[in-house]
Amino acid sequence: MTDMITISGASKHYGDFKALDDVDFTVPSGSLTALLGPSGSGKSTLLRSIAGLDHPDTGEITIAGVDVTGVPPQQRDIGFVFQHYAAFKHMSVRENVAFGLKIRKRPKKEIKAKVDELLEVVGLAGFQGRYPAQLSGGQRQRMALARALAVDPQVLLLDEPFGALDAKVREDLRSWLRRLHENVHVTTVLVTHDQEEALDVADRIAVMNKGRIEQVGSPDDLYDRPANAFVMSFLGPVAKLNGQLVRPHDLRLDRQQLPASFAATVERVAHLGFEVRVELRPKSGAEGLSAQITRGDAKVLDLHEGETVYVRATRTPEIPAPVG
Numbered sequence: 001m002t003d004m005i006t007i008s009g010a011s012k013h014y015g016d017f018k019a020l021d022d023v024d025f026t027v028p029s030g031s032l033t034a035l036l037g038p039s040g041s042g043k044s045t046l047l048r049s050i051a052g053l054d055h056p057d058t059g060e061i062t063i064a065g066v067d068v069t070g071v072p073p074q075q076r077d078i079g080f081v082f083q084h085y086a087a088f089k090h091m092s093v094r095e096n097v098a099f100g101l102k103i104r105k106r107p108k109k110e111i112k113a114k115v116d117e118l119l120e121v122v123g124l125a126g127f128q129g130r131y132p133a134q135l136s137g138g139q140r141q142r143m144a145l146a147r148a149l150a151v152d153p154q155v156l157l158l159d160e161p162f163g164a165l166d167a168k169v170r171e172d173l174r175s176w177l178r179r180l181h182e183n184v185h186v187t188t189v190l191v192t193h194d195q196e197e198a199l200d201v202a203d204r205i206a207v208m209n210k211g212r213i214e215q216v217g218s219p220d221d222l223y224d225r226p227a228n229a230f231v232m233s234f235l236g237p238v239a240k241l242n243g244q245l246v247r248p249h250d251l252r253l254d255r256q257q258l259p260a261s262f263a264a265t266v267e268r269v270a271h272l273g274f275e276v277r278v279e280l281r282p283k284s285g286a287e288g289l290s291a292q293i294t295r296g297d298a299k300v301l302d303l304h305e306g307e308t309v310y311v312r313a314t315r316t317p318e319i320p321a322p323v324g
């Protein structure tokens, strides 16, 4: 696979603060890559640098093999969607989506066909005549995607596009984005601080922290083989066991003491649908931890608060430095 976007040696300072700290990063053609990290880690700065809306102090950026470092956004052949999409309020859905094609002076017939096709793709066929105020938040973001895709950009850049929507709509839209990407195949970079969104949607995830990229890999790579404690903790729940980080679903509970197990008191049993979370207090006085077990296992164990149970890890990822 060739790389659609390359970034090398990108740094960006705001005073003493490093928003980007010598970032090297590539985005393979046709991939859906998520930039994932906590607030302030530099995700938006990196995305905006690809778009040409921000300019790193140092470094080079190429898109489709062309050096775009000094090229303005409108000449980079990109589509961009923000969290709060600025729709033209006085224009219909059709006119909003057609906007980029109109300013490129494409023939009317071509514009109509393209807009109809895109509205079909984003599930807004029949909404052509509506105005942005007559759409739900999720529909507005889908219109924004149609508008960004209208000019056939080489790259689609999405900055928390579903961030302002409620949880259920977000979930629907992310599976919709996944399917859209399978059909349209445009190289996409998605900024999100939501690990579940990244794991669900992206085929590649770059985890950012303090202006640096900590690890790049497939969702499985990152979840199962995190490069360090930061990535492990950021990508899912963790429990600390003898100073080592483990996933709560890699903990087993038994009624009998086994060679590698330790005794703990059951503090709380929470039934969360398919899973059961058991909050435990080790008798050794070590930090409390939670185990995630199945409903079936919980039924067999029949745990109650205050009882003693024996805990062991079935798997501990090998990560270089556990957090202190």
Ligand SMILES: Nc1ncnc2c1ncn2[C@@H]1O[C@H](COP(=O)(O)OP(=O)(O)OP(=O)(O)O)[C@@H](O)[C@H]1O
Residues within 6 Å of the ligand: 014, 018, 019, 037, 038, 039, 040, 041, 042, 043, 044, 045, 046, 193
């Ligand atoms: N114009 C600016 N002036 C000063 N500091 C800035 C400016 N733009 C961004 N920053 C700082 O750079 C850091 C990185 O910002 P950025 O928006 O890239 O982070 P992010 O990972 O996208 O976070 P968020 O999810 O909160 O947007 C933040 O600490 C931010 O305060």
